[in-house]
Amino acid sequence: EIVLTQSPGTLSLSPGERATLSCRASQSVSSSYLAWYQQKPGQAPRLLIYGASSRATGIPDRFSGSGSGTDFTLTISRLEPEDFAVYYCQQYGSSPPTYTFGQGTKLEIK
Amino acid sequence: QVQLVQSGAEVKKPGASVKVSCKASGYTFTGYYMHWVRQAPGQGLEWMGWINPNSGGTNYAQKFQGWVTMTRDTSISTAYMELSRLRSDDTAVYYCARVAEYSGYDFVYWGQGTLVTVSS
Numbered sequence: 574e575i576v577l578t579q580s581p582g583t584l585s586l587s588p589g590e591r592a593t594l595s596c597r598a599s600q601s602v603s604s605s606y607l608a609w610y611q612q613k614p615g616q617a618p619r620l621l622i623y624g625a626s627s628r629a630t631g632i633p634d635r636f637s638g639s640g641s642g643t644d645f646t647l648t649i650s651r652l653e654p655e656d657f658a659v660y661y662c663q664q665y666g667s668s669p670p671t672y673t674f675g676q677g678t679k680l681e682i683k
Numbered sequence: 684q685v686q687l688v689q690s691g692a693e694v695k696k697p698g699a700s701v702k703v704s705c706k707a708s709g710y711t712f713t714g715y716y717m718h719w720v721r722q723a724p725g726q727g728l729e730w731m732g733w734i735n736p737n738s739g740g741t742n743y744a745q746k747f748q749g750w751v752t753m754t755r756d757t758s759i760s761t762a763y764m765e766l767s768r769l770r771s772d773d774t775a776v777y778y779c780a781r782v783a784e785y786s787g788y789d790f791v792y793w794g795q796g797t798l799v800t801v802s803s
Contacts, residue, residue: 574745608789610728617778617793618728623786630791661728665788670742672718672730672788 575600575666577675585683592649594678596662601642606665609638609647612677613658621660622647649680657682685709687779687794694800695769702765703797705779712760713737715782718790719753719764721775731777734762769801 576599586592596607604625610618620629622638625645635650649656662675690704705717719731732743734753741753752765762779777797780790 605786606788610790612728617780617796618790619793620783620789620791623783623789623791629783629789663728663789671744674728674730676727 574671575602575664575673577662577664577673579660579662579675579678581678582676583679583681585681586652587683588652588654590652592647592652592656592680594647594649594660594680596640596645596647596675598643598645598664602645602664602666604641607638607640607645608663609636610661610663611656611658612661618661652680654682656680685781685792687781687792689777689779689794689797692798692800694802696803697770697801699769699801700765700767701769701799702763703777703779703799705762705764705794707760707762707781710781712755713757716787717753717755717762718780718782719751720778720780720790722778722796723772723775726775731764736762766799769799771801773799774801775799 578597580595607625609622612618621632626638637648639646659677659679661677686708688706693701695701713736716733718733721729731747734741736755755762779794781792783789783791
């Protein structure tokens with residue numbers, strides 16, 4: 574089973590700064606199967622990025638995803654106050670069919 | 684618009700079972716697998732498995748095999764997740780989720796979550 578490791582665990586930044594979140598897989602992951610979510614307290618997760626680099630509907634263009642193989646990155650170009658939340662990466666594995674989440678990165682206001 | 688509406692919070696004793704429902708609307712219920720994901724307090728997301736509402740076929744994460752049962756009632760567009768032999772560490776918010784139309788691998792639609800508390 575593929576394990577996703579996110580870093581850092583907590584990222585402290587100020588509004589207007591650039592955020593770079595990492596997701597490393599224990600084995601190679603197809604880019605088509607890598608997604609990123611944002612979760613705020615008391616809310617369900619919200620899909621941000623799918624296929625490693627495609628923004629989901631309605632997601633601002635300050636969010637971008639990149640990477641391939643075992644290393645993936647979510648970048649928020651210029652932090653807005655509403656971006657402070659927990660972020661999860663997630664992958665789909667086909668043999669057997671399973672879905673795995675990373676442990677999350679908490680993005681907090683500095 | 685797609686909506687997933689879950690049943691309300693539950694409090695259960697250790698060893699009991701809980702059954703959470705997820706009513707779907709805004710799309711053809713039998714056209715998309717329904718997934719279940721749980722989140723313990725202050726913890727990350729854990730995928731539990733899916734049910735194919737068309738056939739009733741299921742695929743459970745290995746951790747939950749023999750312990751979780753996913754069913755559906757197509758007449759009312761509702762999926763169910765039953766977890767048996769509850770323990771205190773099953774206390775969590777349980778979400779149903781559906782993948783996007785454009786890919787089968789990303790959860791774009793989520794229920795509001797159902798808090799299950801296991802306590803003696």
